[in-house]
Amino acid sequence: MTEEFFSHSEHETRQIAMQCASSLHPGDIISLSGQLGAGKTFFMRGIAEFFHCDEQLSSPTFSLFNIYQGSLEGEEVMLHHFDLYRIESLRELEAIGFDEYLSSGDFSVVEWGERFPEYASLYTVTVSLEYTGDESRRIVIKRSGQ
Numbered sequence: 133m134t135e136e137f138f139s140h141s142e143h144e145t146r147q148i149a150m151q152c153a154s155s156l157h158p159g160d161i162i163s164l165s166g167q168l169g170a171g172k173t174f175f176m177r178g179i180a181e182f183f184h185c186d187e188q189l190s191s192p193t194f195s196l197f198n199i200y201q202g203s204l205e206g207e208e209v210m211l212h213h214f215d216l217y218r219i220e221s222l223r224e225l226e227a228i229g230f231d232e233y234l235s236s237g238d239f240s241v242v243e244w245g246e247r248f249p250e251y252a253s254l255y256t257v258t259v260s261l262e263y264t265g266d267e268s269r270r271i272v273i274k275r276s277g278q
Contacts, residue, residue, distance in 0.1 A: 133274070133275045134272065134273070134274045134275075135272070135273045136270065136271070136272050136273075137270075137271040137272075137273070138264065138268060138269070138270055138271070139171070139268065139269045139271055140267055140268045141267060142171070142174045145171045145174040145175055145178065145261075145269060145271070146174055146175070146177050146178035146181060147178065148175070148178065148271055149174070149175040149176070149177070149178025149179050149181075149182070150178045150179070150181055150182045152175075152178075152179070152257070152259065152273055153178065153179045153182035153183065154182060155275075156239060156257070158209070158237055158238065158239065159236075159237045159238070159239075159256075160239055160240075160256045160257060161234055161239075161240045161241075161242065161254055161255050161256050161257070162179070162239075162240065162241045162242065162255065162256070162257040162258075162259060163242050163245030163246065163252070163255040163257070163258045163259065164176065164241060164242065164243045164244070164245065164259050164261070165244065165245060165246045165258070165259070165260045165261070166260055166261035166262055166269075167262070167263065170261040170262060170263060170269060171261045171269050171271075172243045172244075172261060173243070175259060175261060175271070176213060176241055176243065179211070179239075179241055180200060180202070180211065180213075183200070183202030183203065183204060183209055183211050183239070184202045184203050185200035185201060185202030185203075185211055195215070196214065196215055196216075196218060196219065196228060197212070197213065197214050197215070197228055197233075198212075198213045199211070199212055199213075200213065209238065209239060210236075210238040210239070211238065211239045211240075211241065212233045212234075212236070212238055212239065212240040212241070213240075213241050213243075214230065214233075214240065214241070214242045214243065214245075215243045215244065216242060216243065216244040216245065216247050216248060217243065217244045217247070219247070219248075222248065222250065225248060230251075234251070234254055242255070245258070255276070256275065256276050257273060257274070257275050257276070258273075258274045258276075259271065259272070259273050259274075260272045
């Protein structure tokens with residue numbers, strides 16, 4: 133299933149992300165792709181808001197990987213957040229335990245997931261963000277197996 137949205141602000145991008153997150157299931161792995169500044173981090177913030185862990189969110193620029201504790205319907209959830217922009221090789225990606233985290237059954241969000249197509253088959257949701265103007269973005273959400 134593919135959905136297309138147009139966002140005209142950071143707030144709208146976060147709202148679209150929250151809507152997307154509402155249909156996620158434990159173990160889902162979301163890949164976020166788009167040019168620098170296209171809104172991947174704002175989309176991630178919306179997902180984190182949905183799971184009530186947005187206050188823990190740190191800038192992915194400073195870290196390759198973060199784990200956030202949140203909740204969904206009163207149950208604790210873990211949200212793994214990867215930023216693969218600075219990862220140079222599969223060996224480096226494997227060294228941070230990427231495979232293990234993705235197979236943990238927790239929710240995972242992978243920014244720049246397209247940089248390593250070897251993992252594309254694991255992504256249950258792919259989100260691409262692209263510029264359509266200074267403040268506007270086209271957001272395409274594809275869900276596998278639906």
